[in-house]
Amino acid sequence: xxxxxxxxxxxxxxxxxxxxxxxxxxxxxxxxxxxxxxxxxxxxxxxxxxxxxxxxxxxxxxxxxxxxxxxxxxxxxxxxxxxxxxxxxxxxxxxxxxxxxxxxxxxxxxxxxxxxxxxxxxxxxxxxxxxxxxxxxxxxxxxxxxxxxxxxxxxxxxxxxxxxxxxxxxxxxxxxxxxxxxxxxxxxxxxxxxxxxxxxxxxxxxxxxxxxxxxxxxxxxxxxxxxxxxxxxxxxxxxxxxxxxxxxxxxxxxxxxxxxxxxxxxxxxxxxxxxxxxxxxxxxxxxxxxxxxxxxxxxxxxxxxxxxxxxxxxxxxxxxxxxxxxxxxxxxxxxxxxxxxxxxxxxxxxxxxxx
Amino acid sequence: xxxxxxxxxxxxxxxxxxxxxxxxxxxxxxxxxxxxxxxxxxxxxxxxxxxxxxxxxxxxxxxxxxxxxxxxxxxxxxxxxxxxxxxxxxxxxxxxxxxxxxxxxxxxxxxxxxxxxxxxxxxxxxxxxxxxxxxxxxxxxxxxxxxxxxxxxxxxxxxxxxxxxxxxxxxxxxxxxxxxxxxxxxxxxxxxxxxxxxxxxxxxxxxxxxxxxxxxxxxxxxxxxxxxxxxxxxxxxxxxxxxxxxxxxxxxxxxxxxxxxxxxxxxxxxxxxxxxxxxxxxxxxxxxxxxxxxxxxxxxxxxxxxxxxxxxxxxxxxxxxxxxxxxxxxxxxxxxxxxxxxxxxxxxxxxxxxx
Numbered sequence: 001x002x003x004x005x006x007x008x009x010x011x012x013x014x015x016x017x018x019x020x021x022x023x024x025x026x027x028x029x030x031x032x033x034x035x036x037x038x039x040x041x042x043x044x045x046x047x048x049x050x051x052x053x054x055x056x057x058x059x060x061x062x063x064x065x066x067x068x069x070x071x072x073x074x075x076x077x078x079x080x081x082x083x084x085x086x087x088x089x090x091x092x093x094x095x096x097x098x099x100x101x102x103x104x105x106x107x108x109x110x111x112x113x114x115x116x117x118x119x120x121x122x123x124x125x126x127x128x129x130x131x132x133x134x135x136x137x138x139x140x141x142x143x144x145x146x147x148x149x150x151x152x153x154x155x156x157x158x159x160x161x162x163x164x165x166x167x168x169x170x171x172x173x174x175x176x177x178x179x180x181x182x183x184x185x186x187x188x189x190x191x192x193x194x195x196x197x198x199x200x201x202x203x204x205x206x207x208x209x210x211x212x213x214x215x216x217x218x219x220x221x222x223x224x225x226x227x228x229x230x231x232x233x234x235x236x237x238x239x240x241x242x243x244x245x246x247x248x249x250x251x252x253x254x255x256x257x258x259x260x261x262x263x264x265x266x267x268x269x270x271x272x273x274x275x276x277x278x279x280x281x282x283x284x285x286x287x288x289x290x291x292x293x294x295x296x297x298x299x300x301x302x303x304x305x306x307x308x309x310x311x312x313x314x315x316x317x318x319x320x321x322x323x324x325x326x327x328x329x330x331x332x333x334x335x336x337x338x339x340x341x342x343x344x345x346x347x348x349x350x351x352x353x354x355x
Numbered sequence: 356x357x358x359x360x361x362x363x364x365x366x367x368x369x370x371x372x373x374x375x376x377x378x379x380x381x382x383x384x385x386x387x388x389x390x391x392x393x394x395x396x397x398x399x400x401x402x403x404x405x406x407x408x409x410x411x412x413x414x415x416x417x418x419x420x421x422x423x424x425x426x427x428x429x430x431x432x433x434x435x436x437x438x439x440x441x442x443x444x445x446x447x448x449x450x451x452x453x454x455x456x457x458x459x460x461x462x463x464x465x466x467x468x469x470x471x472x473x474x475x476x477x478x479x480x481x482x483x484x485x486x487x488x489x490x491x492x493x494x495x496x497x498x499x500x501x502x503x504x505x506x507x508x509x510x511x512x513x514x515x516x517x518x519x520x521x522x523x524x525x526x527x528x529x530x531x532x533x534x535x536x537x538x539x540x541x542x543x544x545x546x547x548x549x550x551x552x553x554x555x556x557x558x559x560x561x562x563x564x565x566x567x568x569x570x571x572x573x574x575x576x577x578x579x580x581x582x583x584x585x586x587x588x589x590x591x592x593x594x595x596x597x598x599x600x601x602x603x604x605x606x607x608x609x610x611x612x613x614x615x616x617x618x619x620x621x622x623x624x625x626x627x628x629x630x631x632x633x634x635x636x637x638x639x640x641x642x643x644x645x646x647x648x649x650x651x652x653x654x655x656x657x658x659x660x661x662x663x664x665x666x667x668x669x670x671x672x673x674x675x676x677x678x679x680x681x682x683x684x685x686x687x688x689x690x691x692x693x694x695x696x697x698x699x700x701x702x703x704x705x706x707x708x709x710x
Contacts, residue, residue, distance in 0.1 A: 346668035
């Protein structure tokens with residue numbers, strides 16, 4: 001069961017095309033409702049919202065393949081199913097959420113364009129989605145982002161605005177574009193339409209493999225794993241969601257421990273997509289829908305990435321490999337199970353090769 | 356139209372389960388037959404043989420995917436369809452030919468095992484096929500082969516016999532194993548059953564994309580492109596076959612020029628799978644079924660490989676990238692066409708990264 005703060009709830013009810021009301025935020029199993037809503041309806045609404053999101057974005061995204069490897073199965077002692085979002089348009093799952101959110105904008109909003117800040121993949125996704133839909137995209141990106149990601153944004157026709165690699169600098173630059181251009185800000189992970197779009201990757205995986213007992217996903221800003229939690233609940237059968245996170249950017253792990261959104265004390269990780277922190281929309285979804293978070297060392301990320309490259313013969317980025325690294329670290333707990341692993345993206349700067 | 360020397364023809368007729376006879380070897384369009392055979396029947400026999408080979412090996416191989424990339428299409432100015440044999444069992448197309456040839460052995464031959472020499476991928480394929488079929492595999496491999504390929508052979512249960520990186524050393528070691536163990540020698544490319552198996556990759560591609568005007572394949576020992584030539588003739592519609600070859604190992608190009616099998620003067624190429632030379636079984640097939648061979652520089656191979664990694668998000672080995680490199684080099688001649696490209700394998704030693 002999921003709940004919202006009032007401010008978010010209204011936007012969500014508009015998405016669904018009908019109204020419901022809460023009294024504030026309440027923890028799992030303790031939601032007080034007024035009017036015609038209740039916990040069951042809430043679940044139904046999430047399910048419907050994701051089904052609608054999936055239907056909406058389908059013409060604009062790839063239905064990505066699910067890959068397996070006998071050797072990796074033997075190494076883990078379980079049956080692994082890799083959902084390959086590295087083959088998604090724009091090279092990452094982010095296209096799903098970007099398309100869903102942009103398609104939900106009003107005609108007036110679309111005319112003035114959108115602005116986002118991103119460590120890379122969401123920037124590409126927004127640029128590509130806007131190119132397809134004929135909408136202007138302003139992309140605020142840290143100057144330290146891989147060149148391959150900057151090139152891709154420009155290649156898709158996005159207007160690149162580089163800034164210092166801090167959350168504050170990103171937000172200031174984005175706000176300036178909202179103020180001066182009238183563009184609509186799209187948050188890469190703390191936006192319910194984005195979250196619902198990202199969750200369709202796990203929805204597709206579970207539709208193909210309904211008996212998965214666990215789905216592993218990396219945690220950066222929290223959009224993918226929050227959407228995955230919704231998908232697992234509504235399209236899985238007793239499927240739990242487990243996050244993988246670098247020790248060097250373990251804000252989500254500490255947030256679950258403390259019960260409040262924590263910031264990263266360091267972001268010295270090869271997993272450049274996982275340096276961002278959770279937000280007030282995805283955090284409650286993660287609290288309620290994510291079973292646990294397993295933290296991994298940098299060397300474990302690189303080992304997992306190399307295994308994916310060598311065994312699956314696909315390019316994944318370091319952030320993607322964190323999910324497999326987490327499973328490998330605690331494989332003893334998952335013997336004989338059917339496990340889904342989200343390969344979140346494949347945008348690697350080959351000049352920065354970590355092996 | 357294809358023809359054989361008498362010695363090969365008999366083996367082929369046994370494969371097909373009926374008999375036919377030639378009087379020696381004759382160039383295209385000038386085959387003299389006795390008995391009940393003629394040129395038309397010949398073609399039918401090849402077609403049937405490949406259909407049978409495909410049916411035989413299907414339970415033991417992957418039906419690999421065909422991938423596309425809008426960006427690569429734009430770069431070339433044509434519509435490209437990549438047949439991804441890097442996802443084949445054992446990491447390369449070689450599994451197809453190995454399985455076909457081994458399944459055609461007699462019970463007595465299977466009991467004594469098989470021996471082969473290979474620069475890598477055929478070795479893995481024979482090991483894996485033998486593991487599946489419960490047959491002993493002796494693998495002669497140059498000591499300079501990538502460690503990842505040696506490890507894979509041993510991982511599949513093959514008995515690895517390392518030798519000097521010369522054709523002579525390989526052949527001597529293989530002969531010794533035939534003499535002492537009674538094992539049957541399987542040539543990695545100059546064996547008709549192997550060639551027919553390799554051709555099923557292009558057969559699958561053409562069944563999915565019947566309007567391809569050209570299929571590009573790399574040329575090493577000649578097995579893949581000879582099989583591709585048979586497939587293009589019988590399962591394509593006016594589809595020509597074009598080879599890609601490194602300048603540093605251009606024996607096939609020079610063989611087509613001179614009309615006799617030439618040897619490599621140098622093999623100083625990153626495409627480690629293409630250092631071998633043609634044989635007397637595949638050369639006539641290549642002469643008749645391959646439209647032309649385009650030679651490429653080492654830097655062009657690496658550029659093409661990087662494009663495949665970055666754009667298709669898949670791992671291919673340098674030998675595989677030679678086909679795309681050849682197309683990129685002469686792309687002006689292929690504008691607006693539908694083109695198949697065989698990604699022959701993905702067994703890269705990541706420690707030897709060439710970028």
